[in-house]
Amino acid sequence: MAIDALQSFQGLFLLFAFLFGITVGSFCNVCIGRWPSGESVIKPRSRCPKCMNAIAWYDNIPLVSWLILGAKCRHCAQPISVVYPVVEALTGLLFTLTFWRFGFSAATPVYMLFCASMVIVTFQDLADWTIPNEITFPGIPFGVLLALAGTAWGEASGLRVTDVTDSLLGVLLGGGILFLLDRITVYLLKKPGMGFGDVKLLAMVGAFLGWQGALGTLVIASFIGSFAGIAVILYFKLRGETTDGNDGKEKQDQEGGDPEENITLQGHYLPFGPYLAVGALIFMFVGPELIDYYFSFLEPSGGIVLMNDLTDFGF
Ligand SMILES: [Zn+2]
Structure with missing residues (x-):
């Protein structure tokens, strides 16, 4: 009984780790897009790189928005690169694996940060x-x-x-x-x-x-x-x-x-x-x-x- 309860909690925490991961992955996308040109990653808000219209919060939900919008910008209908959801999903997956591997330890948040860093390094080096x-x-x-x-x-x-x-x-x-x-x-x-x-x-x-x-x-x-x-x-x-x-x-x-x-x-x-x-x-x-x-x-x-x-x- 106790083990069952623990296992169901484990599943819940893995889900949290994934959701946290795709959110951090969304921020990784901002860094990959802005660091090479020396822009701030905090201001301004996310914009469509094609038409420069600001992206509303409901169009900026990791993974979900890309799927709902059919990989197209709501304003200009230009395609949104598949790299964005890939970075988000990958970060989510890595965060889930990190929690699964290191559990409730000091290592988990540290290695989640390390994973996010490696995702940024990979995609910025590929792109820039x-x-x-x-x-x-x-x-x-x-x-x-x-x-x-x-x-x-x-x-x-x-x-x-x-x-x-x-x-x-x-x-x-x-x-x-x-x-x-x-x-x-x-x-x-x-x-x-x-x-x-x-x-x-x-x-x-x-x-x-x-x-x-x-x-x-x-x-x-x-x-x-x-x-x-x-x-x-x-x-x-x-x-x-x-x-x-x-x-x-x-x-x-x-x-x-x-x-x-x-x-x-x-x-x-x-x-x-x-x-x-x-x-x-x-x-x-x-x-x-x-x-x-x-x-x-x-x-x-x-x-x-x-x-x-x-x-x-x-x-
Ligand atoms: Zn646009």
């Missing part, structure tokens, strides 16, 4: 090719201060890092590796580096998740990045083959296209922020488990440990 200093500048000292609080609160806080030294090492290692990589690319390979946005981002991840978190995030991000890179190359190859046989003129147009566009397609700039953000979130949710799993293969009894793990899950 910048990682907001508005996130990373306060994020680095905040992560370190949090680890300092974690040192006092201990394991009960649910925080990944309960040791300020670990957090500081994370800043140095995360920022250091990418800083070196950037300098090597610029001076030795004579190519533009990955950008300081990424350096500051991984330093911030290190502040929140420690040195293992910074390293783990980089490994996961590189994995996802390589798979995505291969997928993009395959996509262009397949598309190239189909346009090849069709029309010679189309190919000529492509070759004579905007030189700047060609440079970006050749990997002149590598938008690494989204991969780092996804890597950081994966580490935040299941990092210690991933590390245990990885090292279970290196132990002599690795196979047995793995079998025990699987039987725990009912396999």
Whole structure:
């Protein structure tokens, strides 16, 4: 009976977490839209970017309004990007997962904030090719201060890092590796580096998740990045083959296209922020488990440990 009651409450709290998440996601959209041009995220009220009419509160309800309006502005009927509801739904989902994973602990609000930050980083880097200093500048000292609080609160806080030294090492290692990589690319390979946005981002991840978190995030991000890179190359190859046989003129147009566009397609700039953000979130949710799993293969009894793990899950 008591457990049933608790479970029904759990469901209610998960629902609250989702509703809170989509509301914060709505604010994330404002940040993504305004930070690149240096506008305030508080004033003025939300406006349609096409016709500049103010958006009424009833047309500004996360997820719901986009669906009711049929993805069109009420005033000018121009389409509203699907990115808005995607950002809201994603933030809602991440907040739900955070509460589900960390429950009633100090870690939950902290990691909800971290999730929202990673959502903003991802979508601003995709849209504008910048990682907001508005996130990373306060994020680095905040992560370190949090680890300092974690040192006092201990394991009960649910925080990944309960040791300020670990957090500081994370800043140095995360920022250091990418800083070196950037300098090597610029001076030795004579190519533009990955950008300081990424350096500051991984330093911030290190502040929140420690040195293992910074390293783990980089490994996961590189994995996802390589798979995505291969997928993009395959996509262009397949598309190239189909346009090849069709029309010679189309190919000529492509070759004579905007030189700047060609440079970006050749990997002149590598938008690494989204991969780092996804890597950081994966580490935040299941990092210690991933590390245990990885090292279970290196132990002599690795196979047995793995079998025990699987039987725990009912396999
Ligand atoms: Zn409009």
